[in-house]
Amino acid sequence: MSQAATQPTLHQAQPALLVLEDGRAFAGTSYGATGETFGEAVFTTGMTGYQETLTDPSYHRQIVTQTAPHIGNTGINDEDDESQRIWVAGYVVRDPARVPSNWRATRSLDDQLKGQGIVGISGIDTRALTRHLRERGAMRAGISTEILDAEVLLQKVLEQPPMAGADLAGQVTTTEAYVVPAEGTRRFTVVALDLGIKSMTPKRMAERGIEVHVLPADASLEEVLAVNPDGIFMSNGPGDPATTEHPTELLKELLQRGKPYFGICFGNQVFGRALGLGTFKLKYGHRGINQPVLDRATGKVEITAQNHGFAVDAPLDSTVETPYGTAEVSHVSLNDNVVEGLKLTGKDGKPLAFSVQYHPEAAAGPHDSAYLFDRFVELMEGRR
């Protein structure tokens, strides 16, 4: 790509306003599309990986603040999208790159946001905003280039639905089933229920000889069984896990039938609910690519990529008896002791299912946890 193609189009700086539901307001400059947008204000601490963050369907209906002050430096490339489009409801940055520079870049971030109609704001004190969200919690917010009166915009923010209670998987899932073929010889077949799946996830399985059948979030038990899978996977995704009735009921049926299971993020929360555990909303969530997690079986610490606002409520110091076997907390966050993983031993004494609240597929983030995909392979092997 020529250098000229990645140069952002020059636009007249236009004022924009960000208002939080508790009335705190930040004046800045329009970034990306103009207009107005609403969502839950959250922050992510990743220093890199903004393209993957923007295209992660888990961020649907969220206004994302980057704590890293310089965003857009490497532009947008044709390889790093995690889905077909940008999902964030709005984007908040401190200091956008004026000239992106990277050998893979094909566009500027500003032009990509404009092209997809994503309203953003720049030039605000993202450190103050982050501290505010950390003290007061994630909350509803709005960004506008049209309403610059904070009182007026606040009224519209207060009309928006909160994230708690939001059932969103159906808004981001694939409409048609599709297959990601195994790389090399096919060793296993897996059904992946798409609750907002990132494209790196089936790829990590395909690399290990797994043929992945990605099914829509409302796929029936019959549709899943028709694939004759060796294992079941449920993905990350947006919204409040307490609203997910269908995936939870489906998973119960599959565990009853002894199907090996692996879940990531939303898939960890669905697994928790299938085991009879509850979920709850965290104050401001975990979002970033350097979150420390303890694997309680090995005592090893993994540095992980995370993006969650809810968590599973499970006892850390005792096991839980379920209709499918004995469950326990396998991983915990070293920052705040939040449940970061679950495992289930079947009634036959052998492993049956496991899940993590974080992102072993990385994209973006460290690869410490890639071993979990190997563990899924071993799990299916052990139950053939």
Ligand SMILES: NC(=O)CC[C@H](N)C(=O)O
């Ligand atoms: N990345 C995810 O899967 C997030 C799960 C859920 N929406 C949460 O916020 O906790």
